[in-house]
Amino acid sequence: xxxxxxxxxxxxxxxxxxxxxxxxxxxxxxxxxxxxxxxxxxxxxxxxxxxxxxxxxxxxxxxxxxxxxxxxxxxxxxxxxxxxxxxxxxxxxxxxxxxxxxxxxxxxxxxxxxxxxxxxxxxxxxxxxxxxxxxxxxxxxxxxxxxxxxxxxxxxxxxxxxxxxxxxxxxxxxxxxxxxxxxxxxxxxxxxxxxxxxxxxxxxxxxxxxxxxxxxxxxxxxxxxxxxxxxxxxxxxxxxxxxxxxxxxxxxxxxxxxxxxxxxxxxxxxxxxxxxxxxxxxxxxxxxxxxxxxxxxxxxxxxxxxxxxxxxxxxxxxxxxxxxxxxxxxxxxxxxxxxxxxxxxxxxxxxxxxxxxxxxxxxxxxxxxxxxxxxxxxxxxxxxxxxxxxxxxxxxxxxxxxxxxxxxxxxxxxxxxxxxxx
Numbered sequence: 272x273x274x275x276x277x278x279x280x281x282x283x284x285x286x287x288x289x290x291x292x293x294x295x296x297x298x299x300x301x302x303x304x305x306x307x308x309x310x311x312x313x314x315x316x317x318x319x320x321x322x323x324x325x326x327x328x329x330x331x332x333x334x335x336x337x338x339x340x341x342x343x344x345x346x347x348x349x350x351x352x353x354x355x356x357x358x359x360x361x362x363x364x365x366x367x368x369x370x371x372x373x374x375x376x377x378x379x380x381x382x383x384x385x386x387x388x389x390x391x392x393x394x395x396x397x398x399x400x401x402x403x404x405x406x407x408x409x410x411x412x413x414x415x416x417x418x419x420x421x422x423x424x425x426x427x428x429x430x431x432x433x434x435x436x437x438x439x440x441x442x443x444x445x446x447x448x449x450x451x452x453x454x455x456x457x458x459x460x461x462x463x464x465x466x467x468x469x470x471x472x473x474x475x476x477x478x479x480x481x482x483x484x485x486x487x488x489x490x491x492x493x494x495x496x497x498x499x500x501x502x503x504x505x506x507x508x509x510x511x512x513x514x515x516x517x518x519x520x521x522x523x524x525x526x527x528x529x530x531x532x533x534x535x536x537x538x539x540x541x542x543x544x545x546x547x548x549x550x551x552x553x554x555x556x557x558x559x560x561x562x563x564x565x566x567x568x569x570x571x572x573x574x575x576x577x578x579x580x581x582x583x584x585x586x587x588x589x590x591x592x593x594x595x596x597x598x599x600x601x602x603x604x605x606x607x608x609x610x611x612x613x614x615x616x617x618x619x620x621x622x623x624x625x626x627x628x629x630x631x632x633x634x635x636x637x638x639x640x641x642x643x644x645x646x647x648x649x650x651x652x653x654x655x656x657x658x659x660x661x662x663x664x665x666x667x668x669x670x671x672x673x674x675x676x677x678x679x680x681x682x683x684x685x686x687x688x689x690x691x692x693x
Contacts, residue, residue: 309417310337310385313355313406316438316448316455317423318473322506325425325435326396328448328455329355331406333389335374339412340382345644347382349374350411355393360401368393379642380616392448399425431477432532434539438471439514458543464519465601472528473509474537478502481532483510487518488525494518519545550589551604553611557585563614563629564591566639613638632684636671640664643671659685 312332320326331353338349350373357365370391381387402423409416427433441461443454453469461468472483483499499510518524523544530537554560561576561584568576568591576587596604617634618627628634643662658675660682673682 307337308408308410308413308415310334311353311408311417311419313404313419313421314457315404315421315423317425318435318438318471318509319428319475319507320396322475323398324396325399325428326394327423328392328394329404329421330390330392330448330455331355331370331408333391333408334385335376335381335387335389336383336385337408337417338374338382338410340374340376340379341412345377347376347379349382352409352411353391354407356405357395357397358403358405365397365402366393366395380613383616383620384612386612390447394448397423397425399428401426428475431475432481432530432535432537434472434474434528434530434537437473437526437528437539437541439541439543440469440471440511442466458541461519461543461545464516464545467516468514468519470512470514470526471509472499472512473507474530475507476503476530476532477506478504479533481508481530483508484529484531485512486527487514488527489518519543551608551611553608553615557588560611560614561588563611564588566635567595567610610638613641631682632673632688633682635688636662636684640667640669 311334312330314332315327315329317325317327333351333353335349338351340347340349350371352369352371354367354369356367359365372389372391374389376382376387402425404421404423406419406421407416408418428435438455439458440449440453441456442452444452445454447454449455470485472485480500480502485496485499487494487496496512501508514526523542526541526543528539528541558580565573572591576584579587592604592607593599595606597606598604614629614634617629617631617637621628621631621633621637629638644665645663647661647663649659649661658678660673662671662673664670671688672685674685675681676683
């Protein structure tokens with residue numbers, strides 16, 4: 272297969288900060304019962320702004336896959352409303368925020384993405400106490416609802432000194448409720464570490480001097496960052512600490528923060544994890560993922576990899592993708608990410624004829640060329656005549672004809688695919 276076929280894959284840059292189902296949090300059992308609409312995220316980040324006041328930034332993040340998209344002309348559109356309600360310990364509603372919006376995409380594959388998301392946030396100030404955040408997501412087309420709940424407990428912050436949960440920031444253009452271009456992340460499965468990360472350390476103190484020690488633990492090694500020694504009359508502190516890329520290249524990093532004041536020590540540990548640099552989050556098994564590369568490998572590459580296993584195969588897998596990386600100066604290989612997004616998609620939707628989706632003819636064409644511009648079906652109700660599907664790719668002036676071989680949905684190309692000369 273010529274590499275020209277691979278280059279036809281549209282390149283996307285995905286910021287992946289996250290856990291498996293969305294940027295901020297994993298899917299719960301409760302989410303599954305409500306279907307796709309329940310597979311969104313509700314998460315909050317908190318820091319002090321006065322000696323007795325806390326600012327909370329709450330995000331609702333909606334993966335495209337949680338909504339129903341409707342085709343309109345050449346695009347796909349989904350409409351929804353999302354809400355956040357803040358309730359105190361006396362069950363009094365303190366605020367409510369509602370967002371009504373639409374998402375428009377040009378290709379069907381993006382409507383199924385768990386990685387592409389729409390994010391909404393709200394800032395609110397509260398005193399030290401207990402609260403509950405309720406959220407609802409409503410799909411305007413299906414009229415289905417999903418809901419989330421998050422409890423906030425800041426009672427322990429009444430004791431001085433005290434530490435708040437540290438916040439990790441990556442650089443992402445826009446306003447996200449903090450300083451410009453500061454995007455907060457939970458620190459699970461991070462990929463975007465090219466410029467390092469920033470760590471917000473905050474808490475409440477009295478008027479005497481305090482000291483903050485920050486350590487980075489990588490396996491058995493510990494690295495000490497510069498000590499912060501200060502005092503304040505404000506009753507709180509907020510410090511931004513730079514985490515250099517060299518501390519983030521291990522798969523797992525532990526951050527240890529100690530606040531010391533008046534012979535009292537408060538300690539918080541935060542674990543962060545990274546995707547292995549250069550490997551897509553969709554790659555779970557190197558051997559399987561290498562087999563799935565067969566549509567884009569050259570004959571010499573296949574020959575070179577023959578018989579390789581384990582670490583040797585992993586090295587070859589990385590080498591082949593490094594050659595195809597459109598942005599080698601970054602840790603994210605966008606082309607690899609897009610390729611395995613398509614593999615993941617066809618395995619779910621073209622799982623027919625007792626094969627994995629990527630091994631079917633439908634899967635092969637979809638992986639190489641993406642979703643077709645138009646599909647025509649023939650004789651779908653006539654049992655005496657073969658059923659066909661014709662996929663049209665107007666943007667590259669190609670069409671592919673698939674024939675149902677046995678009437679059970681086993682569609683095969685009516686003639687072999689021979690690359691760019693097809």
